[in-house]
Amino acid sequence: MLLAAIVVLPVAGALGAWFDRDPGRRTVWLLGGALAHLSLVALAWRFGPGAPGFGWLAFDPLGGLVLTLVSVVFVAVACYAVGYLRREAPRGGHAFVSCMLAFLASASLVALTRHFGVLWVGMEATTLATAPLIYDPTDRRSLEAVWKYLMICSVGIALALLGTFFLATAQLAGSGGPTTLMLPDLIANAHGLHPAWLRAAFVFLLIGFGTKMGLAPMHTWLPDAHGEAPSPISALLSGALLNAAFLAVLRGFQVVHAAGLADFARPLLIGFGVLSLVVAAAFLLGQENYKRMLAYSSVEQMGLLAIGVGLSGVAAYGALLQMLGASLAKAMLFLAAGNILIGFGTKQTAEVTGLLKRLPVTGTLFVVGLFAITGSPPFAVFPGQVVMLTGAVHAGRLWIALVMVVLEATVFMAMGASMLGMVLGAANAAPRPSPEREDRWLIAPPLALMLLILLLGLYVPAGLHQALAAAAATLGGGAP
Amino acid sequence: MERTGEVLLLLVLMTDFAVLVTDRLSTCIRIMAAQGVLLGLLPFASGAAIGVHTVVLSLGTIAIKSIVLPRVLSWAIREAEVRRELEPSIGPIGMVVLGLVAVGVAFGVATRLPHAGATVLPGLVPVSLASLMMGFVVLTTRRKALSLVIGYLMLENGIYVFGLTLAGAIPLLVEMGVLLDVLVGVFIMGLVVFQIHRQLETQDSRRLTELRD
Numbered sequence: 303m304l305l306a307a308i309v310v311l312p313v314a315g316a317l318g319a320w321f322d323r324d325p326g327r328r329t330v331w332l333l334g335g336a337l338a339h340l341s342l343v344a345l346a347w348r349f350g351p352g353a354p355g356f357g358w359l360a361f362d363p364l365g366g367l368v369l370t371l372v373s374v375v376f377v378a379v380a381c382y383a384v385g386y387l388r389r390e391a392p393r394g395g396h397a398f399v400s401c402m403l404a405f406l407a408s409a410s411l412v413a414l415t416r417h418f419g420v421l422w423v424g425m426e427a428t429t430l431a432t433a434p435l436i437y438d439p440t441d442r443r444s445l446e447a448v449w450k451y452l453m454i455c456s457v458g459i460a461l462a463l464l465g466t467f468f469l470a471t472a473q474l475a476g477s478g479g480p481t482t483l484m485l486p487d488l489i490a491n492a493h494g495l496h497p498a499w500l501r502a503a504f505v506f507l508l509i510g511f512g513t514k515m516g517l518a519p520m521h522t523w524l525p526d527a528h529g530e531a532p533s534p535i536s537a538l539l540s541g542a543l544l545n546a547a548f549l550a551v552l553r554g555f556q557v558v559h560a561a562g563l564a565d566f567a568r569p570l571l572i573g574f575g576v577l578s579l580v581v582a583a584a585f586l587l588g589q590e591n592y593k594r595m596l597a598y599s600s601v602e603q604m605g606l607l608a609i610g611v612g613l614s615g616v617a618a619y620g621a622l623l624q625m626l627g628a629s630l631a632k633a634m635l636f637l638a639a640g641n642i643l644i645g646f647g648t649k650q651t652a653e654v655t656g657l658l659k660r661l662p663v664t665g666t667l668f669v670v671g672l673f674a675i676t677g678s679p680p681f682a683v684f685p686g687q688v689v690m691l692t693g694a695v696h697a698g699r700l701w702i703a704l705v706m707v708v709l710e711a712t713v714f715m716a717m718g719a720s721m722l723g724m725v726l727g728a729a730n731a732a733p734r735p736s737p738e739r740e741d742r743w744l745i746a747p748p749l750a751l752m753l754l755i756l757l758l759g760l761y762v763p764a765g766l767h768q769a770l771a772a773a774a775a776t777l778g779g780g781a782p
Numbered sequence: 783m784e785r786t787g788e789v790l791l792l793l794v795l796m797t798d799f800a801v802l803v804t805d806r807l808s809t810c811i812r813i814m815a816a817q818g819v820l821l822g823l824l825p826f827a828s829g830a831a832i833g834v835h836t837v838v839l840s841l842g843t844i845a846i847k848s849i850v851l852p853r854v855l856s857w858a859i860r861e862a863e864v865r866r867e868l869e870p871s872i873g874p875i876g877m878v879v880l881g882l883v884a885v886g887v888a889f890g891v892a893t894r895l896p897h898a899g900a901t902v903l904p905g906l907v908p909v910s911l912a913s914l915m916m917g918f919v920v921l922t923t924r925r926k927a928l929s930l931v932i933g934y935l936m937l938e939n940g941i942y943v944f945g946l947t948l949a950g951a952i953p954l955l956v957e958m959g960v961l962l963d964v965l966v967g968v969f970i971m972g973l974v975v976f977q978i979h980r981q982l983e984t985q986d987s988r989r990l991t992e993l994r995d
Contacts, residue, residue, distance in 0.1 A: 356855060419956035426963040433970050439977045448929065449974050454932055456967050457921065464914070464941045472946045481951035498896050526993040585995050594995070611932065706812050 304349065305677070308342045308369070309410045311335065316403035320396075328399040328407045329384045330374025335371075335403050335576070336380035343373045347765075358417040358484075364556075364622075364773035368549045369413035371626060374754070375541035375633045376406050378747040379534045382637050385743025386534050387646055397434055405538065412546045416485040418466045418553070424552055425514060428543055436531040436725035437706035446524075447530035454523040455514055462550070465503045469557070470566045472499035477658040485553060492560035498557060504567055508574070515547035517574045517608060518581035521601045525585070528597035529649070533640025536593065540600045541633030545625055548607055552777060555611060559778045564614065571612030573704065578605025579709045586716040592642070593596070595720060596635050599675060603628040604711055609702065611620040611777055612689045617693025618779025622684045622770050627682025627755055628675060634751035636663050641744050642724070651720045655727035663745050665725050667752060672721045674755050676714040681755040687782050787903040794820050794909055794943065795885065798916045798936060802877040810932050811855045818847030821939055828903045830949035839957055843942070848963050851935070858972040859928055862979035871908035872923050880919050888912035906947045913940030927975045931968060937963055 310639045315335030319328045346368070360527065383402070408431055415732035433452050438444040438515035464484065473481040476494040480487060489496070513520035526534045582602035588597040603624070610621025613642050641664040646654050674681035687710070694703035762770075773782035797817040804810050824842035825836045872880070888911035895907065917937030921930055945952060 382806065417953075417956070421950055423956060423959035425965055426960075426967065428965065430966045430970060437970075437974065439981075442981050443992055445978055445981055449978060450993075452868070452971055452974065453930060453934065454966070456971075457937065460934070460937050460941055467941065467944050467948060467952075470951050474948065474951060480947070483952065496896060525995070530993070573786065765789060 304346055305361060305414050307354070308339065308346065309407055310416060311460065312403040312407035312410065313708065314404070316400040316407065319399040319403065319458050319586060320631060321386055323579070327441065329387060329478065332380045332383060332399045332402060336377045338408060340373045340377050343370055346536040348726070358420050359414045360416045361376050361606065363769040364552060364776055365413045365549065366547050367622060367626070367773055371412060371545055371629055372406070372409045372413060372542040373709070375538065375629065378637070378751050379538050379634060382640070382744060382747040383534050385741045386532070386640065388464070390532065399496055401431050401434050408692050409542055409546045410694060418469055418483040421550055421553060422459070422463050424467050425511065425547065428513070429459065432535065432539060432543065435535045436527055444530045447526040448610070452522040456518070458510050458513025458520055461506050463505025465510055468499050468503035468506060472496045472503055475499055488557045489560040492557060493562065495561050497561070497563060500563060501566055503556045504554050505570070507737060508551055508570055511547050511550040512574060515544055516601050516604050518578040518601060518605070521578065521581065525594045525597040528600065529591060529594040530640065533636055533643060537636035540596070540636055541578040543602060543603065545629055548625065556776050564701055568612045568614065573607045575608030575612060576705055578602065578608065579705070581737060582717070583709045583712040583747055586713055587718065589682045590651055591649045592724065593639055593719065595717060596632065596639060599713065600632055601716060606706070607688065609706065610693070612698050612779040613690070613693050613699060613702065614638040615689045615693045615697055616780060616782040617697070617776040618777045619770055620689030620693055622773055624683055624686030627686055627733055628759060630755050631671055631674040631683060632680065632750040634755070635666065635675060636673060636746040638667040640652060641740065651724055654724040657725045661740055664738050667748050668721060669725055669753055672717055674729070676717060677710060680756065680759045682755045684759055692782065784829060784903060787829065788825070788905055789903050790820050790827055791903070791905040795912060798913050799878065799881050801932060801936065802881050802916060803874040803919065807928055808856065808928065809990040810929070811852050812971070814932055814935055815852040817939060819844055821847060821942055824943070824946055826947065828906065828946050830902060835954045840952060840959060842961050844858060846961050850965060851968050854969055854972040855928065855931065858976045862976050872981060877919070881916055882892050883911045884915035884919060886973045888915060902947050902949055906943055910940045910944035929980050931971045931975065935968065
C-alpha cells in the first residue's frame, strides 16, 4: 500500500489544488504534497525491496534511486515555486500547481512500476502533465517550444510503445514464461525470449525513451522546451524528468542484459552517448542564451550516462553516481538562472554582467554550479566521472575515455567563458527594478541543493553506496 | 471470420491512402474517424477469443478515435478557419507512390520477421507497419500543424494494430491507459494548433522557426 500511496498522494494533492478556490492556498498543497511524498519515499527505503507493494508496483534500488532524486528535486522546486509565484504569473494559470503534482505522480509511477505497459503509460503522462507548464498562449516562442515538445516526444514515445509490443512478442514467440510484460518474469525467463524480437524491442525502446531523455539526434525539442519553460519547470524537467526517461531505457537494458545480449545493446548506447556529447559540445560553443546553454549541458549529461551504462563494469556505477550529482547540480543551476531572469529580465548571456554585485548569493551559486556540473572536485559529479573514466580505461576503451576528456574540456571552456562573463564585471544599469534583497524562498532551495552536492562529493554514505552497487549490478556493472 | 478481418485490414490501408491524397483537412479528419471505427471492429475479427476485454477495448477505441478526437480536431480547424493543406510539397501521385513503397516494404519486412502467435490474422503485422510508415510520410511531408497531428494518429493507429497480435497479453487497464494518453495528448495538440493559428495567422508549422541556434 505504501508504494501505491507514493503514486496516489500527489494525484490527491493535484485534485485538492485544482478545486481550491484560493490561489494562495495552492502553494500549500504543493509544499504539502512534496514533503509528504519525500517522507513516504524515505519510508520506502526503510522497508527496502520488501516495501509493501502489489502487482505492478515494486521497489528496487535502481527505481528507488530515481524516485528519491525526483522527490528531492521536486521538494526544492516546490519551495522555489512559493517565491516564484509571488513574482510571476504562472503558465497554465489555475492548473500550474496541479500539473506539477500530476508530473510527480506520473514520474513516481515510472520509477516504481515493473510492468512495461504501465511504464509507457506513466512516461507519456509525464509529457502531458508538463506540456501545460511550458505552454503560454500569448508567447510565440513558448508555443513553438511546446509544439515541438509535444510532437517530437509523442512520436518518440509512440515508437517506445511499439518496442513494448515487440517485447511482448518476444515473450510470446519465445519459449517458456507467460506473456506478462512484467520485469521480473522477463528477467527470470530472459534466455527463453525470442532474440530477434528482443533486439528489435530494445532498439525501439532506446529510440523512443531516448527521445524523451534527450539523446542526440532526437534531442531537438530539449533546448527549446527547457529554454522556454519557466525556470522552476526547467529545473524539474532537467533534474527529474530526464532521469525518469533514462530509467525507462535502463529497464529495457536490464532485460537485454539478462538475456545475454548486452553486447548488442552496449555499442548502441555508446554511439548515442558519444553523438550527444559531440552535439552538446558543438552547440555550447558560442551559445548566447544562458538557459539554452544549461539545456545543452543536460544533453551532454544524458550522453555521459548512456556511455557509462554502455561501458558497464564500474562505469555503470559511476554513471549512476553521476546521475545523482549532475541532476541536483542542474536543478540548482536552473533555479539560479530563474533568479537571474527575474533580476535582469533577459535570457541573453551578453546582457548579464556583474551578477556577483547585483545578486551576490545567486552569483555565487552560479559559479559553484559551473564547477559542480563540469565535474570539478569536491562536488558530486567529480567522483562519478572519475569512476566512469577508470571504467573506460579498464574496459580497454581508451578512445572513449579520450573522447570524454576532450569533449568535457570543451564543455567546461564553453560554459566557463559565458558564465564567468555573466558573474564578473561591473553591474550595468538595471533594465528592470530588482528587489532590494534576494528573496529567501528563491535562494534557500538552490543553496540546499548545493550543500547536498557538496556533501555527496565529499562522502558517499554506506547505504547509498550499497544501493548504487546493487543497482549497477542489475546493469552488469559492479562497485569500484 | 478471417475473411472479415482481411477486408477490415484492407479498408484500414485504403483509409491511409485516402489521407495521403487528401488535402482538405476536414475530409482528413472524417477519414481518420472512419479508420477509428475499423480499428474498433478489428478485435472481433482478429481470431482471438471474444470477452469483456474485447468489447470494452472496442467500445473505448470507437468512442475516442472516431467520436471524441475528430470533434476536438474539427473544433480546432473550424475556430482557426483553416480548410486545406497549403500547396502540398508532393502531389497526390507522388504520395500514392510513397504509400505503395511503404506497403511494399511493410509486406517485405513482415514476411521475413520470425512468426509470432499463429492464431491471429496474418495480415495484422504488415498492415501495422504500413500504417506506421505512412504516418511518418505524413509527418515529414505535410506543413500544417493539424496535418502533423493526423500523421501522429496514423502512426499511433499502426501501433494499435500491431498490439492486436498480442491478443489479450496486455492487460485491459494498460490498454485503456494508452488510449487515455492518446486522447489527452491529441486534446492538448488541438489546443496548441488553435493557438498557433491565432498567433501566426497561418497554421504552417514551418513558420515556427524562431527557436534555433
